[in-house]
Amino acid sequence: xxxxxxxxxxxxxxxxxxxxxxxxAYSARKVKAAADDRAVPLMGVLGAFIFAAQMINFSIPATGxxxxxxxxxxxxxxxxxxAAFLVMASVLVVQALFFADGGLLALGCNIxxxxxxxxxxxxxxxxxxxxxxxxxxxxxxxxxxxxxxxxLQLGAFGVALETVFSGISxxxxxxxxxxxxxxxxxxxxxxxxxxxxxxxxxxxxRPEILNAAEGFGRIGSVDMKKVLWGLAAxxxxxxxxxxxxxxxxxxGLEWAMFKTSGKxxxxxxxxxxxxxxxxxxxxALLPDYGFRKSEAAPGADAGQPWPxxxxxxxxxxxxxxxxxxxxxxxxxxxxxxxxxxx
Amino acid sequence: xxxxxxxxxxxxxxxxxxxxxxxxHRLDPRAKLxxxxxxxxxxxxxxxxxxxxxxxxxxxxxxxxSLGGLPYGYLLKKVLVVSPFAIVIGIFNPLMDRxxxxxxGGIGISGGWISFASILLxxxxxxxxxxxxxxxxxxxxxxxxxxxxxxxxxxxxxxMFFYRYLFVLTDEAERMVRARSLRTFxxxxxxxxxxxxxxxxxxxxxxxxxxxxxxxMRCRGFDGRIPMIRSLRIHFREVxxxxxxxxxxxxxxxxxxxxxxxxxVTEAFR
Numbered sequence: 306x307x308x309x310x311x312x313x314x315x316x317x318x319x320x321x322x323x324x325x326x327x328x329x330a331y332s333a334r335k336v337k338a339a340a341d342d343r344a345v346p347l348m349g350v351l352g353a354f355i356f357a358a359q360m361i362n363f364s365i366p367a368t369g370x371x372x373x374x375x376x377x378x379x380x381x382x383x384x385x386x387x388a389a390f391l392v393m394a395s396v397l398v399v400q401a402l403f404f405a406d407g408g409l410l411a412l413g414c415n416i417x418x419x420x421x422x423x424x425x426x427x428x429x430x431x432x433x434x435x436x437x438x439x440x441x442x443x444x445x446x447x448x449x450x451x452x453x454x455x456x457l458q459l460g461a462f463g464v465a466l467e468t469v470f471s472g473i474s475x476x477x478x479x480x481x482x483x484x485x486x487x488x489x490x491x492x493x494x495x496x497x498x499x500x501x502x503x504x505x506x507x508x509x510x511r512p513e514i515l516n517a518a519e520g521f522g523r524i525g526s527v528d529m530k531k532v533l534w535g536l537a538a539x540x541x542x543x544x545x546x547x548x549x550x551x552x553x554x555x556x557g558l559e560w561a562m563f564k565t566s567g568k569x570x571x572x573x574x575x576x577x578x579x580x581x582x583x584x585x586x587x588x589a590l591l592p593d594y595g596f597r598k599s600e601a602a603p604g605a606d607a608g609q610p611w612p613x614x615x616x617x618x619x620x621x622x623x624x625x626x627x628x629x630x631x632x633x634x635x636x637x638x639x640x641x642x643x644x645x646x647x
Numbered sequence: 648x649x650x651x652x653x654x655x656x657x658x659x660x661x662x663x664x665x666x667x668x669x670x671x672h673r674l675d676p677r678a679k680l681x682x683x684x685x686x687x688x689x690x691x692x693x694x695x696x697x698x699x700x701x702x703x704x705x706x707x708x709x710x711x712x713s714l715g716g717l718p719y720g721y722l723l724k725k726v727l728v729v730s731p732f733a734i735v736i737g738i739f740n741p742l743m744d745r746x747x748x749x750x751x752g753g754i755g756i757s758g759g760w761i762s763f764a765s766i767l768l769x770x771x772x773x774x775x776x777x778x779x780x781x782x783x784x785x786x787x788x789x790x791x792x793x794x795x796x797x798x799x800x801x802x803x804x805x806x807m808f809f810y811r812y813l814f815v816l817t818d819e820a821e822r823m824v825r826a827r828s829l830r831t832f833x834x835x836x837x838x839x840x841x842x843x844x845x846x847x848x849x850x851x852x853x854x855x856x857x858x859x860x861x862x863x864m865r866c867r868g869f870d871g872r873i874p875m876i877r878s879l880r881i882h883f884r885e886v887x888x889x890x891x892x893x894x895x896x897x898x899x900x901x902x903x904x905x906x907x908x909x910x911x912v913t914e915a916f917r
Contacts (some may be wrong), residue, residue, distance in 0.1 A: 308732035310773035311766045315692045333799035342869070346860040348671035349808020354853040356813055374846060391802055395809045402781045402789070403658050404725075409771045409780075410687045473695045473766060473798025474736050475743035475759060499843070506847035514854060529770035626699040634700070637709030641716075 307400075308415050308464055310408030314471040321467065322413030328421060328501040344388055351380060352392040356399070365495065372495040377423030378453045382432065382515075393420040413495055419465040425454035432457055440515065445508060446501045453497035454490065461489035545592045605616040657725075659814065661778075664717055665785030671715040676784045676792035678885040682892045685781045689896040690772045696748075696761050698906040701768045707892065708775040715783045722782070726774050737766035786810050795879055815856075820849055 310318075355376040362373050376396065376503060380389035394416045400406040407415045436448030465485050469478045476484070508515050665672070671679070686707050693701060712719055744759035781789065787807065802829045821843055829835070837845070 307710040309770065310687060310691060311733040311770035312736060313691060315688050318688075329802055330799050333801040336801050337799075342865070343857075343861050345804060345869075346808060346864065347857040348805050350812045350816070350853050350857040350860065352805065352809035353812035353816040354850060356809075357816040358846050358849060360817065361820060361824055361837070361842070361846065363837040363839050365839075391805050392809070394802070395806045398806060399658075399786070399810060399813070402777055402786070403661055407689065409684060409777050410691060410773070419714075463750075468736065473769075475762060476736065477743070480758070498839075499846070501851060502839075502843040502860065503847050506843055507850055509849065510851060511854075623699075623909065624912050625905030625907065626702050628908050628912065629699075629702045629905040630705065633705040633709050636706055637713045638717075640710060640713035 307407040308418065308467055310411045312468055312471060312473050313411055313414065314473065315410070317467050317471045318410040318413060320408070320413075321403040321417050325394070325413040325416045325421075328390060328417075328425075332390045335387040336391060339588070344384075347394050348384065348388050351383060352395050355380065355392070356396055372492075372499065374499050374503065375453070375457070375492075375496040377419055378427065378432070378449060378456060378496070379503060381424045381428035382449065382500075382504055386428050390420045390424040393424065414463070414467050418460040418467075422459040422463070423452070426459060427452040427456035440508070442505055442508070445504055445515075449501040449504055450494075450497035454493035457489045457496060458486060458491035461485040496597050660721075661782050662785050663780040665788070667716055667783075669715050669783075671711060671783050674783075674888060675879050675881055675885045676788045677795060677879065677881070678888050679780055679784055680789065680792055680796075682889050683776045685889075685893055685896055686776050687773050689900050690769055690776075692900065693765070693769075695765060696758065698761055698768060699909075700765050700899075700903045701765065701772065703899045703904045704772050704896075706773070706895075708779060711779045711783065712775075715779070717779070717782050722778055724773060725778055732772045733766060737763050737770075740766070785803055791879065812856075816849075816853065819852065823849060 336348075358374040359376065360373070362532045365372055377389065377393050380392050383389070384392065397407070397412065397415050397419060401409060401415070419447070431452040434446040434448075436444040437450065440448075462482065465478065465481045468474050468476070469481060474481075504515070511604070686704070690701065690704055711717075712722060740763040741757060741759035744762065745757045747755035748758045748761065749756045784792075787810070790803050790807050790810075792808070794800065825839065827845065
């Protein structure tokens with residue numbers, strides 16, 4: 306469920322980047338403050354373990370599908386939330402760079418969805434409550450199962466929210482949520498079972514490891530209040546800083562506004578909005594797409610015709626598109642030839 | 648070679664590419680990172696029906712791949728096999744949005760197909776931009792750039808450690824999976840009952856390895872910092888590189904080149 310660059314708007318991507326950067330800085334400070342050299346190689350190697358373990362699949366009987374270890378939850382159990390968050394973030398950075406899973410702008414969303422929810426919500430609020438203190442096999446099992454399911458549900462909900470706010474996909478919020486949540490319930494159950502089984506396996510084989518992880522919990526106890534306040538601050542600042550950007554580029558917000566208020570745009574058309582509208586009209590081949598929606602509602606053929614139906618524009622767009630494509634390819638090939646000749 | 652082996656081979660190959668020597672390879676990694684980021688922001692800032700206006704942006708990957716001497720075919724294949732999430736979500740657009748917005752020779756094209764095409768194009772552009780950065784720079788140099796850009800040191804150290812041991816652990820996992828499949832007549836996928844101890848043992852070995860690394864580092868006087876010898880400088884060429892691309896992206900963002908070009912051509916024939 307990696308969020309992709311192709312599906313997000315700059316405003317959503319930027320906000321999530323800011324939130325994630327804040328969390329990384331905060332976690333890094335916490336890990337540094339714990340000053341445990343032992344953590345440095347442990348975190349690195351456990352990240353590599355998660356990466357390797359994700360490639361090993363097992364078959365789920367009677368479904369024809371397969372499951373694997375997810376990561377966030379088991380890392381939180383072994384390392385505590387802050388270190389686990391950093392490890393999860395590093396895994397996602399490498400996946401984004403080498404496998405282009407997601408992408409650079411969506412990285413903020415992905416780290417948040419797959420790192421924040423398991424490490425900072427599910428682990429302290431669910432796992433610790435059930436299996437903290439004196440763990441037994443049953444409590445470890447129940448704790449990791451429920452926590453993993455909850456983390457994935459929240460993550461999937463995050464993906465749905467980010468996609469809908471970006472407004473690139475046409476899926477309505479309700480449909481999207483109805484699509485995402487059940488799928489991720491199944492994935493969550495599988496991940497929960499795997500996490501629980503692996504944790505109990507380790508606990509049986511070497512109980513001191515989990516106890517050490519508890520001791521490692523000096524950096525394990527989350528000050529939830531601080532994290533939440535920090536996040537609220539980030540949201541406000543990011544919202545303020547990005548609102549200029551968002552309004553000069555109203556794609557996502559415009560759509561969200563249309564959805565919520567039924568109006569294509571709010572009435573004010575002055576200042577930034579007016580210039581934004583000009584820029585928008587100049588740049589878009591199919592300008593002001595909001596029209597189409599409001600047009601479709603009363604009746605498909607009522608109202609003014611949508612601008613791009615003009616066949617002239619379509620043809621010149623197609624011709625020009627093909628030409629530009631050709632040019633881009635030619636530039637690439639030309640440079641390559643010159644290079645090999647040189 | 649099974650799936651696991653291929654993955655680590657892929658990562659290794661990207662670093663091999665980064666070992667190349669070209670103008671772009673020698674450029675300060677910060678310049679490349681910032682340019683890639685500007686490119687992605689410019690691409691995703693288009694409205695959701697933008698298709699033609701996005702095409703000129705292909706010039707960026709084309710130029711970078713050519714000047715950097717990267718293999719076109721390999722990168723193209725990587726873009727194509729990459730995670731299909733965007734495509735899975737995008738394919739709903741033609742289903743949800745069926746209004747005809749464009750006529751080409753009597754065939755109506757609905758808004759949904761146009762926005763789907765837009766998603767595919769965005770996908771190709773953004774994915775190739777990310778891959779190009781790493782193929783021209785290499786991971787450790789990217790990490791160095793991140794330190795210089797102010798990313799907290801514990802996180803950069805984590806990235807470098809993770810990357811260093813990624814190969815070691817994927818090899819280890821591959822050996823374990825191969826050993827299992829050689830000892831079973833069941834060539835199919837693993838069952839849960841086998842999977843859990845296998846992963847569990849991999850985890851135990853990993854923890855032991857962490858302990859060994861820690862002791863080895865103590866012996867060598869490691870203090871949690873990885874010193875980096877290579878120093879980075881911003882020269883005129885880095886500034887020129889970023890500014891040049893930024894100007895081009897802005898122009899491409901503000902003017903719909905294909906439309907202008909197309910109307911020029913169709914006018915000429917009219």
